[in-house]
Amino acid sequence: MFSQFFINRPKFALVIAIIMLLVGAISLPLLPVESMPDITPPTVSVTTSFPGADAETVEQSVAIPIESEVNGVDDMIYMSSKSGSDGSLALTVTFEIGTDIDNATVLTQNRVGIADPKLPEDVKRQGVKVEKQSTAMVAAISLFSPDKTYDELFISNYIATRLYDEIIRTNGVGSVTVFGAKDFSMRIWMDPEQLKARKLTPDDVIAAIKQQNVQVAGGMIGAPPNSGGLNFQYNVLVQGRLTTVEQFENIIIKTGDKGDVLYLKEVAKVELGAEAYHWYAESRGSPAITMGIYQTPGSNALAVMDAVTELMDNAAEGFPDGLEYEVVLDTTEYIQASIDEVIETLIIAICLVIFVVFIFLQDWRTTIIPAITIPVSLIATFAVMLMLGMSINNLTLFGLVLVIGIVVDDAIIVVENTVRLMEENSWDSKTAITEAMMEITGPVVATTAVLLAVFVPTLMMPGLTGMLYQQFALTISIATIFSSINALTLSPALCRLLLKPSSGKKKWIAFRAFDKVFDVGTSGYMAMVKGMLRKSGFVMIVFSGLLVATYYSIISLPGGFLPDEDQGYFFINAQLPDGASLERTKDVLTRVDKMIEGLEGVDKYVIIGGYSLLDGVASTNAGLGIVTLKNWSERQAPSLYIKNIMGKLQQQMVTIEEAILFSFLPPPITGLGSSAGFTFELQERGGLGLTQLQTFANDMVAAGNESPKLTRMNQGLRAS
Numbered sequence: 001m002f003s004q005f006f007i008n009r010p011k012f013a014l015v016i017a018i019i020m021l022l023v024g025a026i027s028l029p030l031l032p033v034e035s036m037p038d039i040t041p042p043t044v045s046v047t048t049s050f051p052g053a054d055a056e057t058v059e060q061s062v063a064i065p066i067e068s069e070v071n072g073v074d075d076m077i078y079m080s081s082k083s084g085s086d087g088s089l090a091l092t093v094t095f096e097i098g099t100d101i102d103n104a105t106v107l108t109q110n111r112v113g114i115a116d117p118k119l120p121e122d123v124k125r126q127g128v129k130v131e132k133q134s135t136a137m138v139a140a141i142s143l144f145s146p147d148k149t150y151d152e153l154f155i156s157n158y159i160a161t162r163l164y165d166e167i168i169r170t171n172g173v174g175s176v177t178v179f180g181a182k183d184f185s186m187r188i189w190m191d192p193e194q195l196k197a198r199k200l201t202p203d204d205v206i207a208a209i210k211q212q213n214v215q216v217a218g219g220m221i222g223a224p225p226n227s228g229g230l231n232f233q234y235n236v237l238v239q240g241r242l243t244t245v246e247q248f249e250n251i252i253i254k255t256g257d258k259g260d261v262l263y264l265k266e267v268a269k270v271e272l273g274a275e276a277y278h279w280y281a282e283s284r285g286s287p288a289i290t291m292g293i294y295q296t297p298g299s300n301a302l303a304v305m306d307a308v309t310e311l312m313d314n315a316a317e318g319f320p321d322g323l324e325y326e327v328v329l330d331t332t333e334y335i336q337a338s339i340d341e342v343i344e345t346l347i348i349a350i351c352l353v354i355f356v357v358f359i360f361l362q363d364w365r366t367t368i369i370p371a372i373t374i375p376v377s378l379i380a381t382f383a384v385m386l387m388l389g390m391s392i393n394n395l396t397l398f399g400l401v402l403v404i405g406i407v408v409d410d411a412i413i414v415v416e417n418t419v420r421l422m423e424e425n426s427w428d429s430k431t432a433i434t435e436a437m438m439e440i441t442g443p444v445v446a447t448t449a450v451l452l453a454v455f456v457p458t459l460m461m462p463g464l465t466g467m468l469y470q471q472f473a474l475t476i477s478i479a480t481i482f483s484s485i486n487a488l489t490l491s492p493a494l495c496r497l498l499l500k501p502s503s504g505k506k507k508w509i510a511f512r513a514f515d516k517v518f519d520v521g522t523s524g525y526m527a528m529v530k531g532m533l534r535k536s537g538f539v540m541i542v543f544s545g546l547l548v549a550t551y552y553s554i555i556s557l558p559g560g561f562l563p564d565e566d567q568g569y570f571f572i573n574a575q576l577p578d579g580a581s582l583e584r585t586k587d588v589l590t591r592v593d594k595m596i597e598g599l600e601g602v603d604k605y606v607i608i609g610g611y612s613l614l615d616g617v618a619s620t621n622a623g624l625g626i627v628t629l630k631n632w633s634e635r636q637a638p639s640l641y642i643k644n645i646m647g648k649l650q651q652q653m654v655t656i657e658e659a660i661l662f663s664f665l666p667p668p669i670t671g672l673g674s675s676a677g678f679t680f681e682l683q684e685r686g687g688l689g690l691t692q693l694q695t696f697a698n699d700m701v702a703a704g705n706e707s708p709k710l711t712r713m714n715q716g717l718r719a720s
Contacts, residue, residue: 003437003492007430010493017376017490020482024379031382032300032391035335036562036669039467041077042101042297044108045133046070046091048119049126056690058083065118066091066128070111075099080681084617086278092133097467101132101297134174134294136670138304140329140626141312142281142606144288149322152287153274156182158323159289163315167291170307172299177292179608179624180281182274186248194267200253205268208253215240245270278582278618279610283328284597285590290328290606290626305332328606329626331670334567337632342397349404350374357412362511366419369494370411376490377407377482384478390471399475406451406480410487413440418495429499433492441488448484452477465561561678562668566642568632572596572625572649573614575660575714580621585609588659589623595652596627601640603630614664614714627663662712682715 006013032038046066050058063081070079070093081091095104109130116124143155143163150158159178168176188209190202218236242248249265256262264270281290295304312325319325353374358367378400390396417436421427427435458473460466507515532539572592576585589607596605605627612622629635629642638644646663653661682700684693697715704713 003441003488004434006489007433007437007492007496010497013489013493017372017486020376020380020383024382027383027386028379028392031386033302033335033339034391034393034670035338036393037391037395037468037471038297039097039464039669040135040297041097042095042099042104043133043135044093044095044101044105044130046089046093046108046112046128046130048089048123048128050087050089050120050123051126052122053087055083055085058087058089061120062089062123063091065115066112069115070108073104073107073111075104082615082617084619086276086618088618090616105130105132131175134296136295136297136301137292137329138173138295138301138331139293139308139327140179140290140606141293141308141325142283142288142290142328143323143325144283144286145322146286146324147322148286150287150320152180152280152289153182153184155287155289155323156180156274157184159291162318163291163312166311166315167293167308170304170311172295172301172304172307173293174296174299175294177294179290179292179606179611180279180287181289182277185273185275186242186245187271187273188248188264189269189271191267191269198254198262198267200267205253205264208251208264209248212251213242213248245272278620279608280582280586281606281608282589282593283326283604283606285593288326288328288606290608301332301335305330326604328604329569329628331567331569331666333631334565337568338394339392339397342394342401346397346401346404349401353404353408357408359514361412361415361419362507363419365498365500366415369415369491369498370408372494373411373483373486373490374404374407377479377486378404380482381475381479385471385475388474390474393471395469395472396475399472400479403476403479403483406476407483410444410447410483411491413444414487414491415495415499418499422499422501426501428501429496432499433495436495437488437492444484444487448480451480455480468562564665565668566632567666568642569626569628570642570646570663570665571613572623572627572653572661572663573612573714574623574625575612576621576623576658578621582610582620584658585621585623588656588661589625591656592623592625592653592661595649596625599645599649601629601635601645602627604628623659625663660714662714664712 048062050062053061059081063083066089067079067081070076070091073093075096077094077096079091079093081089083089093104093108095101112128112130116128119128143159145151145155156178160181160183164176164178167173188205190205195201195205216238218238220233220235222230222233242251248270249263251264252261253264253267254262281288293304293308295301309327312327316325354367354371357370358364361367381400385391385396414433414436417440418429418433421432421435422429425432455473455476458466459470461469574585574588574592576588586609589609593605593607596602596607605625608624608626610620610622611618611624613624615622629645630640635641642665646665649663650661653663682693682697684690684696694715701713701715704710
């Protein structure tokens with residue numbers, strides 16, 4: 001008999017249990033922590049810019065050449081591109097789940113390199129960036145000047161020079177997007193009248209700037225071979241790229257036959273400004289340049305946020321007076337809160353199980369055996385989770401909560417059968433446990449096999465739903481296997497060491513009272529069963545009725561992938577008419593800013609003008625709001641539930657007639673889409689053009705919004 005070895009050598013069983021505990025405990029802090037399992041397909045982004053080009057030009061001259069080469073790269077599922085009116089292109093290539101993202105990035109880079117000769121020269125100079133895309137935003141951090149000492153230009157470049165590189169180097173940070181960024185740039189405003197009077201064209205000015213604003217090697221003086229007799233050798237230092245307004249103003253555009261010189265300042269205005277003014281970020285009326293921090297796949301979100309927070313705290317000590325930072329959005333707060341809730345439930349479940357076992361077995365020695373085997377089985381599970389690339393998330397923790405009842409059953413079977421044999425035959429613990437294990441080894445193994453037969457098929461479920469619940473099923477299966485192993489090794493050893501023959505003493509009065517109540521309940525239950533057996537036909541009719549009622553209840557309930565939850569924050573989308581200027585957008589968002597500021601339950605927020613989160617492109621007629629609410633403990637009143645707060649804000653925003661404004665929740669799984677609800681793509685294959693495609697999309701949105709089952713349906717295509 002397998003268990004006999006451990007009955008004879010209980011210390012060996014204890015050593016195995018200790019090793020299981022140690023390995024599991026060491027593995028636990030190494031597991032990634034996230035809200036839900038990572039089921040987001042790996043993606044690679046290809047980004048570039050065509051300065052001065054409109055969206056259609058970008059599509060025709062940049063997007064199509066790149067897409068034609070990238071299409072068909074190994075393991076690709078699909079790709080989508082977005083061309084912005086600011087000349088930007090963002091191509092996202094989505095790969096099969098499980099694809100090596102580093103290898104996919106290299107393959108995509110190779111394909112983009114093939115398309116390089118077909119791209120415009122301005123795009124080549126800008127460069128095409130290919131990188132693995134991080135879709136899970138961990139935080140949004142704003143830098144602002146409360147007393148408005150510094151403008152957005154200073155703040156943006158402070159981030160670029162002092163913070164960006166340090167944050168991007170932080171372990172677990174995949175990428176950083178600076179919303180409202182305004183990088184320093186030398187802006188040259190040419191005067192058409194002056195150019196015409198001097199018979200010049202803009203190309204002449206551009207050529208002169210390119211020719212004189214260069215970095216060249218000056219060479220050396222006295223380097224061999226030389227004529228000899230030289231005692232020193234010098235490097236020639238020449239002026240490199242121009243850096244000041246004065247240097248640019250003195251660029252020579254043209255020289256005359258008589259030695260006259262035409263400088264740039266005579267035909268143009270030169271100023272140090274921002275590279276682009278197509279977006280901005282504000283909070284409470286003050287510039288608030290905001291960094292979106294994205295984590296790398298498989299990293300620990302809590303550890304990433306802790307590292308970024310520590311970095312920002314240290315950096316803040318060196319901030320100039322009048323500059324501060326604020327964590328506008330911290331998605332790990334919801335992750336931590338949800339995991340804390342499940343851990344609390346797990347602890348309560350363990351305590352309740354041990355309490356129930358004690359009440360029924362009525363002996364501390366018999367109770368301590370399942371109390372030991374439960375943590376051994378659960379903690380050892382973490383080691384296998386780490387080996388299989390799993391994470392600590394709500395579903396794996398839910399699995400541990402559920403499996404507690406299964407884990408304790410195996411130990412109770414061993415203990416109960418051993419105690420019964422000791423009482424009936426007056427045996428010592430070794431004899432009793434030996435006989436008990438001969439009786440129950442088969443049932444324990446069979447029970448484990450049955451349980452695995454229930455949960456293992458979940459691993460084979462297709463689609464995202466199957467992938468979502470794989471870790472749930474694996475957690476239960478692993479813990480069940482460890483429970484069975486402990487029932488055959490650790491539990492027999494503990495029974496031999498801890499169990500003693502009954503002393504025959506009278507039970508404690510509380511136990512006697514419980515036994516009487518339990519006996520009465522058992523007698524009542526048996527009487528009810530006998531009555532039901534006499535009226536089995538009626539019972540079957542009632543049972544069939546319950547089955548029918550259950551069926552209709554199931555089909556009447558709304559279905560969905562995952563429920564929308566209060567994650568402590570929401571977004572606002574603003575859409576003005578096509579072609580609306582950034583000034584008009586800012587006027588609308590300023591009014592929204594004041595509405596949010598006066599809203600009860602709001603903690604922090606930031607407004608970003610010129611960018612749409614839903615569309616993923618910069619556009620002067622779009623806007624985004626990130627609103628973080630107060631802690632859940634401060635929002636216990638129903639009026640402060642997130643959907644009620646969003647409803648109050650929506651009632652105010654509908655009074656703004658110049659734009660379409662609505663709030664929306666983040667997706668239940670971070671990185672899987674940009675909002676809650678669902679998204680689908682409308683593809684035009686008949687060569688009708690973007691204008692006709694937009695018409696069809698608008699018709700679908702209008703029809704969808706008329707349905708009582710849909711709300712706030714929108715589409716992001718702007719053909720104009």
